[in-house]
Amino acid sequence: MPTTQFDKESIKQSILGKLQRYNGRTLADATDQQIYNALASTVRDQIMQKWVAYREKDKHSTAKRLYYLSVEFLTGRALHCNVLNLCSEDAYRQAMEELGIDWRRIIQEEPEPGLGNGGLGRLAACFMDSLASLSLPAMGCTIRYEYGLFRQKILGGQQVEVPDNWLENGNVWEVPAMEDVCQVNYGGRVETEEVFGKTRYVLRDYYSVEAVPYDMPVAGYDCETVNTLRTWRARSVKSMDLRSFNSGDYSRAMHEQELAAVISKVLYPEDNHYEGKELRLKQHYFFTSATLQYALKDFKRRFGRDFRKLPDKMTIHINDTHPGLAIPELMRLLMDEEGLGWDEASWIVQRTVAYTNHTVMSEALEKWPEDMMRSLLPRIYMILEEINRRVCARLADHYMNGTDPRIAGMAITAYGQVHMANLCVAMSYSVNGVSQLHGDILKQDTFHDYYEFTPKKFSAITNGITHRRWLMGCNEGLRDLINNTIGDAWVRDPERLQDLLPYRDDPAFREAFAKVKRQNKVYFSNRLAVHQNVRLNPDFMMDVQAKRLHEYKRQLLNALHIMVLYNRIMDDPHFTMTPRAFVFGAKASPGYYMAKQILRMIIAISNLIERTPRAKEFLQVVFLENYCVSAAEALIPAADLSEQLSTAGKEASGTGNMKFMMNGAVTMGTMDGANVEIAQQVGMDNIYIFGMRADTVSSMYREGNYSPMHIYESNSELRKALTQIIDGTLMPENPAALQDIYHNLLFSDPYFVLKDFGSYSMAQRRVNNDYQDREKWLRMAITNTACSGIFSSDRTIREYNEKIWHLG
Ligand code: 26Q
Numbered sequence: 130m131p132t133t134q135f136d137k138e139s140i141k142q143s144i145l146g147k148l149q150r151y152n153g154r155t156l157a158d159a160t161d162q163q164i165y166n167a168l169a170s171t172v173r174d175q176i177m178q179k180w181v182a183y184r185e186k187d188k189h190s191t192a193k194r195l196y197y198l199s200v201e202f203l204t205g206r207a208l209h210c211n212v213l214n215l216c217s218e219d220a221y222r223q224a225m226e227e228l229g230i231d232w233r234r235i236i237q238e239e240p241e242p243g244l245g246n247g248g249l250g251r252l253a254a255c256f257m258d259s260l261a262s263l264s265l266p267a268m269g270c271t272i273r274y275e276y277g278l279f280r281q282k283i284l285g286g287q288q289v290e291v292p293d294n295w296l297e298n299g300n301v302w303e304v305p306a307m308e309d310v311c312q313v314n315y316g317g318r319v320e321t322e323e324v325f326g327k328t329r330y331v332l333r334d335y336y337s338v339e340a341v342p343y344d345m346p347v348a349g350y351d352c353e354t355v356n357t358l359r360t361w362r363a364r365s366v367k368s369m370d371l372r373s374f375n376s377g378d379y380s381r382a383m384h385e386q387e388l389a390a391v392i393s394k395v396l397y398p399e400d401n402h403y404e405g406k407e408l409r410l411k412q413h414y415f416f417t418s419a420t421l422q423y424a425l426k427d428f429k430r431r432f433g434r435d436f437r438k439l440p441d442k443m444t445i446h447i448n449d450t451h452p453g454l455a456i457p458e459l460m461r462l463l464m465d466e467e468g469l470g471w472d473e474a475s476w477i478v479q480r481t482v483a484y485t486n487h488t489v490m491s492e493a494l495e496k497w498p499e500d501m502m503r504s505l506l507p508r509i510y511m512i513l514e515e516i517n518r519r520v521c522a523r524l525a526d527h528y529m530n531g532t533d534p535r536i537a538g539m540a541i542t543a544y545g546q547v548h549m550a551n552l553c554v555a556m557s558y559s560v561n562g563v564s565q566l567h568g569d570i571l572k573q574d575t576f577h578d579y580y581e582f583t584p585k586k587f588s589a590i591t592n593g594i595t596h597r598r599w600l601m602g603c604n605e606g607l608r609d610l611i612n613n614t615i616g617d618a619w620v621r622d623p624e625r626l627q628d629l630l631p632y633r634d635d636p637a638f639r640e641a642f643a644k645v646k647r648q649n650k651v652y653f654s655n656r657l658a659v660h661q662n663v664r665l666n667p668d669f670m671m672d673v674q675a676k677r678l679h680e681y682k683r684q685l686l687n688a689l690h691i692m693v694l695y696n697r698i699m700d701d702p703h704f705t706m707t708p709r710a711f712v713f714g715a716k717a718s719p720g721y722y723m724a725k726q727i728l729r730m731i732i733a734i735s736n737l738i739e740r741t742p743r744a745k746e747f748l749q750v751v752f753l754e755n756y757c758v759s760a761a762e763a764l765i766p767a768a769d770l771s772e773q774l775s776t777a778g779k780e781a782s783g784t785g786n787m788k789f790m791m792n793g794a795v796t797m798g799t800m801d802g803a804n805v806e807i808a809q810q811v812g813m814d815n816i817y818i819f820g821m822r823a824d825t826v827s828s829m830y831r832e833g834n835y836s837p838m839h840i841y842e843s844n845s846e847l848r849k850a851l852t853q854i855i856d857g858t859l860m861p862e863n864p865a866a867l868q869d870i871y872h873n874l875l876f877s878d879p880y881f882v883l884k885d886f887g888s889y890s891m892a893q894r895r896v897n898n899d900y901q902d903r904e905k906w907l908r909m910a911i912t913n914t915a916c917s918g919i920f921s922s923d924r925t926i927r928e929y930n931e932k933i934w935h936l937g
Pocket of ligand 1: 401563
């Protein structure tokens with residue numbers, strides 16, 4: 130096997146050589162994109178060398194493997210993190226420097242794969258990085274969307290969605306694995322056949338789609354492991370129906386091609402919201418079936434046909450219910466393709482599949498119409514019905530009553546719908562929540578009856594983020610400062626960040642920390658100037674809320690508070706406050722009307738302040754266009770305050786909260802999701818907690834007598850801010866444009882924005898004062914970084930492995 134060196138000189142030669150061979154250019158004539166390609170494919174060569182060696186070893190391994198199935202992997206750009214994980218950053222940087230090229234600029238040429246909406250997809254990407262870095266054998270599996278999440282433009286004060294054609298210029302990181310192409314079948318009808326006295330089920334008159342895998346290497350940090358992220362692309366089985374093509378029926382042949390390819394065409398842009406679209410169901414089955422066919426093929430290659438061994442040799446982890454069809458599909462493959470009986474197949478499945486839940490919002494729970502399931506996947510539907518029959522029989526037995534009302538709530542098919550979460554809970558060996566609070570809510574509420582039935586299945590493992598991307602990669606200044614202060618042991622063992630704690634008493638360290646924050650603000654504000662032609666004042670405190678736009682995340686609470694500040698400034702000529710820049714980053718689902726209204730309101734507030742000289746002295750509101758992984762990497766290191774405002778009980782965990790904390794921002798948050806654990810880590814003196822607790826919220830829902838109007842009447846500041854939504858202050862050219870927000874808050878307010886406003890506003894007063902006390906604030910910021918190590922996804926993955934997977 131040829132081995133190549135990747136020292137500085139070889140890297141330079143490789144880049145120049147590639148430019149010559151592939152582009153016929155010298156460095157001086159090459160475009161940034163060509164230089165990016167030459168650089169990235171040099172890094173790829175280095176990874177490939179490791180990948181080959183790792184795969185050779187892996188081929189003969191009998192270790193247990195993880196298949197992590199997720200409909201989203203929000204990986205972000207790969208180049209920088211790959212170089213980091215190869216421990217080659219210095220070599221590449223110096224090589225680029227000696228070639229006279231700005232490394233930071235070239236890195237930004239890489240198109241970002243936007244193969245996810247938000248938290249769930251980004252978590253899957255952090256997990257892949259940690260799995261490889263801990264040398265655990267795992268394959269991530271998903272769909273190779275031709276179009277990822279839309280790019281967001283702001284035009285006329287509103288969101289406009291632009292298609293994200295991320296593959297336009299090719300993707301250097303992927304390689305097709307044609308040997309694993311397989312077929313996925315839809316439609317048709319099931320026939321039974323008697324073979325040697327056994328009943329066999331055969332699908333007839335179905336149509337097939339071909340699944341083509343593309344593999345991306347995931348290199349672990351400073352180790353031999355290179356795992357795989359496999360993305361499946363759909364194409365027509367007949368790569369082009371030659372007969373109809375030759376007979377002149379060109380358009381029919383093309384049509385077939387398009388029909389199949391549409392399955393992997395585009396990522397659905399809904400986050401935490403379910404819509405029963407048939408194409409979406411097709412997508413879910415497509416990558417789940419393809420993945421399981423491959424997993425079984427690999428199992429047989431390694432262990433033959435002793436399928437009882439399967440639970441010891443692989444775990445199928447399903448990231449929320451979206452890949453839940455793995456359950457009936459594995460049953461189908463084991464019974465119809467491998468000839469096992471129901472009991473054996475179901476014994477295996479119930480020991481192989483593990484499930485993580487990511488939301489308790491009822492509108493996000495996945496349910497499919499039975500009719501749709503029956504006609505699209507008739508054999509899968511049959512299996513679901515049989516699973517349901519057996520589950521209900523067992524429950525009736527347990528409750529000693531076949532009509533116990535709990536059974537309908539726990540059934541897999543009921544009231545004409547297939548209830549995916551019930552399927553996953555009933556048939557997985559593990560059900561876990563993503564923070565301690567979320568785990569409790571699953572047990573006490575969402576899956577209460579299942580919890581009583583099988584309590585041992587349930588666990589809670591708090592989410593994490595990879596500190597390699599979210600500190601070492603995105604915040605060079607802080608990384609170097611930490612290394613120079615406590616050494617670099619925290620890189621392998623992030624909880625060693627605790628060693629920073631004593632330095633919060635060291636004035637020199639505090640000043641160095643402040644200097645890094647200031648540089649990050651300047652860097653971010655330069656980026657804004659280039660991308661959006663907006664001037665952000667780096668002397669202002671940076672107050673950031675960046676996450677998907679959702680009513681439950683309560684961007685409205687933040688917006689109303691800014692209006693209140695605006696009024697204090699305008700109504701009192703002597704008023705003064707700590708100058709603050711409020712930065713929002715948020716995409717709204719294209720069909721989510723309320724979210725789009727809220728986005729308009731934020732931009733309207735920004736414009737109002739821009740045209741009011743006195744307000745501008747203290748306030749700035751910036752809407753950061755197209756919030757995505759790369760934007761987050763520039764934004765988060767610059768933040769002073771992190772806004773985590775969800776109605777308690779609604780945000781399963783949150784992971785942005787962890788990224789801000791790690792980069793030295795202080796949290797303003799409710800006792801929700803992982804905020805609770807952040808508070809535990811830093812202590813109440815180093816976080817701003819406000820608002821109702823989850824138990825109060827749920828009793829308010831139960832009692833159903835909440836009256837936002839009462840709060841409106843009793844709080845004059847709030848009343849004025851609300852009135853300004855519709856009186857032409859915000860929208861002079863169209864005062865009625867935002868009236869639905871006004872009405873919703875006043876007459877319904879399902880997420881208790883008005884209820885929590887007073888408490889929020891008080892907490893913000895404390896922030897305003899504390900920020901003035903530079904020493905106090907810096908101590909808080911440092912404490913946050915120092916206590917963030919536990920939120921590394923390395924810790925999360927170790928816990929998954931100890932409690933659920935038992936890999937290796
Ligand atoms: C399901 C079926 C049909 C259509 C859409 C969906 C769907 C798609 C995406 C349902 C949910 C999602 C995304 C959920 C999500 O991102 N949840 C977040 O997961 C994070 C990681 O665990 C948590 O930190 C967040 O609290 C949670 O909101």
